[in-house]
Amino acid sequence: MLPSFEIAARHRPVTLVATSDAFPLRAPFGAVEATLAGAGTAELALEGADGTRLAVRLEDGRASLLVRLGGVEHPLRSRRYGRVATPPTRLGLTLTGDHLAVLTLEDGGWVARGRIDLREIGGPDTRDPAWLAGLRPDASGVDDVRAGSFGQLGLRDIRLVSHADGSPYRVGREVLFTATSAGPGFFDTAHTSVWALRATGDIEWRADLFFERPDHPGVYGDHATHLVRDAERWLVATSTWSDFPARKADRVPGALRVTLAESADDLTRGQHVLATRHLDLPTAGPSVGTWDPHLVRTPDGWLVGYVSARRFFDFHPLLAAGPSLDRLALRGAASDRRATEGTTLLRVGEDWRVLASDGRDNPRALRGRYPVFDTSLTEIGTVAAPYPTNIPWPTVVPPDPDVPGDEWRLVTFDGRRSGGRLAGYGTHGDLIVMRQTAPA
Known part of the structure; x- marks a missing residue:
């Protein structure tokens, strides 16, 4: 619970x-x-x-x-x-x-x-x-x-930096998170950044991550990223949003997908350019794109949460599993949604749960909420938390077991823009820190 x-x-x-x-x-x-x-x-x-x-x-x-x-x-x-x-x-x-x-x-x-x-x-x-x-x-x-x-003009797509087992990557009393640093325009003006969240609730910028792609030359500001500490290396799973066009007529099916990078450098400080490869993700039927990766390694192998779109923009969460990241099979898909993203894996007690965010373009009964799924992507509940504008991700921070009395937190974002009307939609949003109001 x-x-x-x-x-x-x-x-x-x-x-x-x-x-x-x-x-x-x-x-x-x-x-x-x-x-x-x-x-x-x-x-x-x-x-x-x-x-x-x-x-x-x-x-x-x-x-x-x-x-x-x-x-x-x-x-x-x-x-x-x-x-x-x-x-x-x-x-x-x-x-x-x-x-x-x-x-x-x-x-x-x-x-x-x-x-x-x-x-x-x-x-x-x-x-x-x-x-x-x-x-x-x-x-x-x-x-x-x-x-x-x-x-940045705003922050969105908040993900905890984690160990491969899903636990938060902590630096003293701080937890780290990745974010999409919004530019003065659509998604192609943004890039990935790394931040620290202090116990006081304050935040501090620490790093920027940029990417090279396996099929195109140059350096990209891809974003919607999960940074994972796996033994002595970092794994970086990200979404190829950096050249996603604002005009609907220019959008090409298959161009938006997930890539994976590996590095032994300290990616939590400074600026880094990372070589990537494609992370092939199974989908439930035809798909024009995948994004929002979240990776966890269990004793049985890897779990990967992500989003797939039947068309732009009709999208839903999925979960894949496999003995390695190169051998993944579909575990479940919440295909009754059409505007749900931010797929996030969270261990609650001995069980793995999949959290997501139901946007307001979903069917009426599935709007403006944080659903909780089991690993077959069957909904079993919701997270009781305020739901800001846009499609805020439910990034839950469990209590630090080494800090007596530490409480649960939830970090997300909203759709508030900045930079004026010309900068527009892509500049969202505020970073929102929540605290628990009742025992788990």
């Missing part, structure tokens, strides 16, 4: 420049920000060794993008969002995947004032490590310049 939960804390760690010692960039996730010095023209840029210049400008209350390619400059300005109504205090540039954006800091919050997919104007291959290595920041008409790796 699990306890009931109530909300204890909310966090929204919005940061454009996460680390200022990140050049040369290892992945196409960089940022420059600065204080506006006065009423004159202010400009920030990332300049490439090939002559490419990715710049943002604020002039006469209008924010714009200036992209120089092959000696030709492309001025780009949003008619709807480019005019700054409130005098900003800082100017920001972000490169997130293929997207260049200009942001202004207004009334304490960053607002996206312009964005371009560089592929639409014949831009560089931003995922090419050689091109990234040549990028350097530049600025004029500003003070207090900071440049480095991009941080």
